[in-house]
Amino acid sequence: MVNRMQENGAILSTRDLNLYYGEKHALIDVSIDIRPNTVTALIGPSGCGKSTLLRCFNRMNDLVGGVRTNGECLFKGKNIYAKEVDVVGLRKKIGMVFQKPNPFPKSIYENIAYGPRIHGIKNKKALDEIVEKSLKSAALWDEVSDRLHEPAMGLSGGQQQRLCIARTLSVEPEIILMDEPCSALDPIATSKIEDLMIELKENYTVIVVTHNMQQAARVSDETGFMYLGKLVEFGDTVQIFERPREELTNNYVTGRFG
Amino acid sequence: MTGLWEILIRGLWFCTAIVAVVAVFFILFFLVRDAGPIFSAVGLETFLGGAVWNPTGSPPAYGTFPLIAGTLLVTLGAMLFATPLGIGSALYLSELASGRVKAVVKPAIELLAGIPSVVFGFFGLVVLTNWIRVGFDVPSGESWLAGSILLGVMALPTIISVSEDAISAVPREFKEGSLAVGATHWQTIRGVIVPSALSGITAALILGMGRAIGETMAVMMVTGNAAIIPDPVFDVLSPVRTLTGTLGIEMGEVAVGSAHYHALFGVAMVLLVITLIVNVCAMLITERLREKTTASAAARHRILSAETAERLLRSSGLLVIALLAGVLWVVAGPCTTLIALAALAAVYGIRERISQRHVQHVAFGFIFISILIVLLILGIILYDIISHGLPALSWEFLTQPPRNLGREGGIFPAIIGTLYLVGGAILVALPIGVGAAIYLTEYTREGPVTKIIRSGVDLLNGTPSIVFGLFGFAFLVLFLGFGVSLLAGLITLGLMVLPTIIRTTEEALRSVPDALREGSFALGATKWQTIQRAVLPPALPGILTGTILSIGRAAGETAPILFTAVVFSRRLLPGSLSDPVMALPYHLFILSTNVPGAEQNQYGTALVLLLLVIGVYLVAIVIRSHYRKTVTW
Incomplete structure (x- = not known):
């Protein structure tokens, strides 16, 4: 198994991952390999477990009471569900952008500086640099550079979401998880975020959960289709959308259900 | 015909709605009227700034400065005690406790809120002051310290429940x-959750402070009541006297119309002004909090930058440390103080090298300790009163009148008197309160009129109970000539619980979905028919809960009936509304402060009062949880 990982060079993999919310079996034997510096899309109908899977990757599911997991989830070959794993350190390396933009009720600057400060950076100049760099990477710098100290809540929805991406970038993660990052945004803001995802894969690995199949087709290199807690099919995006191997996948991507 | 009927009903509810406003004006009017002469006689400056309060001396001195200082010092101490415990407990409940633990701890805290103030005072007098006397080896434990601890405990439930609401309201997304x-849970609490809930927590602290400032019975029973300013000023073992305590002690013995009488109304004015300031602050902050939930309003407010917040936090932290060091110096000597400060400095010096995980352990340790302390306090109070009170309970105790100044015999007339007072108060307050709430929710849109009515209700709610007592005495007992009577007492109590009934009823009515109203209107029902048949029935459990809470509050209150309705010894039951009555809280107060050798009956009375109030609250909790389960919109 380890050999295979090295062969395909996956940065993040799961092996027979199962997750239960109390009695409910939410993820069933999920095995997936995510290659570095790609955009991977997870698609599927509501309640299929795609967000749950995403939240396994940074152990965000730990926050929900009554969750049990078994199987492995390997980040660079190490099981992140092992006992000795430092969840806090893990979340620093695997960042997350949420469905609804969730800037803190602080200024734009403070939103970005929050993460680095948490991890011990106090120097004002270093913080300034991180803020500028993160905002530039998130393609937001030009729009906000003259009002860094104004409340983040005053930004538009799309700007808020890019701010949240910048906040994620500020702690220099290796993987960025995005949970339906555009579902609360209008088409123009959505297209900006999509461009951003493609730019980001140069330096990061992006995994995005989306309801929008066109979006998955536009931005991702690889796509996984999930249904009722199972990963039905996973492969090259073009293949998934044009020559799906599974009947279920075909039905979904051609819009026959969902 | 129906049109006229509808107008009449509307008019009726409008009249009930303005009762609160009228009451506030009457209270103000009678206070000002009776306080006026003292201000013109001695002058405002001497009255507020004079260093000696000795109204029975010759010449009499009417300087309220020591009383104001006493009130502020006791309140300050109470807040120093209650703030860390309250915020810690709120954090525990909202962030750390599992659902099952929370289901037990929360009602326990509500129980703490239900203990009558005279029972707190009684516990303070027989247990707390004794501990202080022995622990610090001083002649008397009746002190600033005792008052602060007791008031802190009494302010805790308010602080905990309001801050917990604020913390729980912070969006999960943050x-x-x-x-x-990659922030730890503690870093998240410190960096995002607490700052987001800050205005709510501040409001909680101010509301708790309001409760502490307005409290009479408990503070009067444990502070020693010497009208002096402690020397040195942070000598927490010195006795002090508060504004409320002064009213409680002297009002009963003063000659009506004398300068002393007017001076006491002046004291009440000062008290009212202080609580008014505190309550207005709390109102403004909660108002801001409500606005802040809308994003556009949030954008208008300038947000504290992290540096300013950090600086503020640091300076207030230093201030608290300095104060605590001063207190420690007095009670434990200079040596301990220096060692404590050195330890603190050492921890501060190596703080950079401590890992975040350890910081979190320490922080959660403190949070855990704070909730344990709160529960421990509750446990000690309940244990003390139940274990000493049970032996006193007997059939005779419950059914006999007191003998030998209450040392022997029972408390039957006091139980009946309390039931009469409470029943009467609810009869007064329920129709008015429900009517006012109906008017506010069903008949008007938010506008200047509702704003005035709501402010009236808020002001009435923030008025200290002793001020109600004074008003009842001046207006009902003297001006209307009711005399010290059941009638005067139940009206005073009724006014006092009115805000609770209005607010809970309003909440209950608001939770009825508009779809029900629209459904009824669509069938051609009139406004009143709709309210009567579609709105009130589903709101009934909520109204009931509010009423029961008011019953509990009215049953435990002492200060409002002190000068309006009660007597200590009366073998006969009241024959009419104009007779004075006995009441459980007052009986306990007199037994524990004025009758030596009545230990067993004191505890017995305290237990009966406690059981009565707690029983009433339990019924409210059961009704609430029952309907929360069965009715979901």
Whole structure:
């Protein structure tokens, strides 16, 4: 198994991952390999477990009471569900952008500086640099550079979401998880975020959960289709959308259900 | 015909709605009227700034400065005690406790809120002051310290429940966003959750402070009541006297119309002004909090930058440390103080080298300790009163009148008197309160009129109970000539619980979905028919809960009936509304302060009062949880 990982060079993999919310079996034997510096899309109908899977990757599911997991989830070959794993350190390396933009009720600057400060950076100049760099990477710098100290809540929805991406970038993660990052945004803001995802894969690995199949087709290199807690099919995006191997996948991507 | 009927009903509810406003004006009017002469006689400056309060001396001195200082010092001490415990407990309940633990701890805290103030005072007098006397080896434990601890405990439930609401209202997204950049749970609490809930927590602290400032019975029973300013000023073992305590002690013995009488109304004015300031602050902050939930309003407010917040936090932290050091110096000597400060400095010096995980352990340790202390306090109070009170309970105790100044015999007339007072108060307050709430929710849109009515209700709610007592005495007993009577007492109590009934009823009515009203209107029902048949029935459990809470509050209150309705010894039951009555809280107060050798009956009375009030609250909790389960919109 380890050999295979090295062969395909996956940065993040799961092996027979199962997750239960109390009695409910939410993820069933999920095995997936995510290659570095790609955009991977997870698609599927509501309640299929795609967000749950995403939240396994940074152990965000730990926050929900009554969750049990078994199987492995390997980040660079190490099981992140092992006992000795430092969840806090893990979340620093695997960042997350949420469905609804969730800037803190602080200024734009403070939103970005929050993460680095948490991890011990106090120097004002270093913080300034991180803020500028993160905002530039998130393609937001030009729009906000003259009002860094104004409340983040005053930004538009799309700007808020890019701010949240910048906040994620500020702690220099290796993987960025995005949970339906555009579902609360209008088409123009959505297209900006999509461009951003493609730019980001140069330096990061992006995994995005989306309801929008066109979006998955536009931005991702690889796509996984999930249904009722199972990963039905996973492969090259073009293949998934044009020559799906599974009947279920075909039905979904051609819009026959969902 | 129906049109006229509808107008009449509307008019009726409008009249009930303005009762609160009228009451506030009457209270103000009678206070000002009776306080006026003293201000013109001695002058405002001497009255507020004079260093000696000795109204029975010759010449009499009417300087309220020591009383104001006493009130502020006791309140300050109470807040120093209650703030860390309250915020810690609120954090525990909202962030750390599992659902099952919370289901037990929360009602326990509500129980603490239900203990009557005279029972707190009684516990303070027989247990707390004794501990202080022995622990610090001083002649008397009746002190600033005792008052502060007791008031702190009494302010805790308010602080905990309001801050917990504020913390729980912080959107989950903030927490997730912080955890997702690799913050620890504690860093998230410190960096995002507490700052987001800050205005709510501040409001909680101010409301708790309002409760502490307005409290009479408990503070009067444990502070020693010497009208002096402690020397040195942070000598917490010195006795002090508060504004409320002064009213409680002297009002009963003063000659009506004398300068002393007017001076006491002046004291009440000062008290009212202080609580008014505190309550207005709380109102403004909660108002801001409500606005802040809308994003556009949030954008208008300038947000504290992290540096300013950090600086503020640091300076207030230093101030608290300095104060605590001063207190420690007095009670434990200079040596301990220096060692404590050195330890603090050492921890501060190596703080950079402590890992975040350890910081979190320490922080959660403190949070855990704070909730344990709160529960421990509750446990000690309940244990003390129940274990000493049970032996006193007997059939005779419950059914006999007192003998030998209450040392022997029972408390039957006091139980009946309390039931009469409470029943009467509810009869007065329920129709008025429900009517006012109906008017506010069903008949008007938010506008200047509702704003005035709501402010009236808020002001009435923030008025200290002793001020109600004074008003009842001046207006009902003297001006209307009711005399010290059941009638005067139940009206005073009724006014006092009115805000609770209005607010809970309003909440209950608001939770009825508009769809029900629209459904009824669509069938051609009139406004009143709709309210009567579609709105009130589903709101009934909520109204009932509010009423029961008011019953509990009215049953435990002492200060409002002190000068309006009660007598200590009366073998006969009241024959009419104009007779004075006995009441459980007052009986306990007199037994524990004025009758030596009545230990067993004191505890017995305290237990009966406690059981009565707690029983009433339990019924409210059961009704609430029952309907919360069965009715969901």
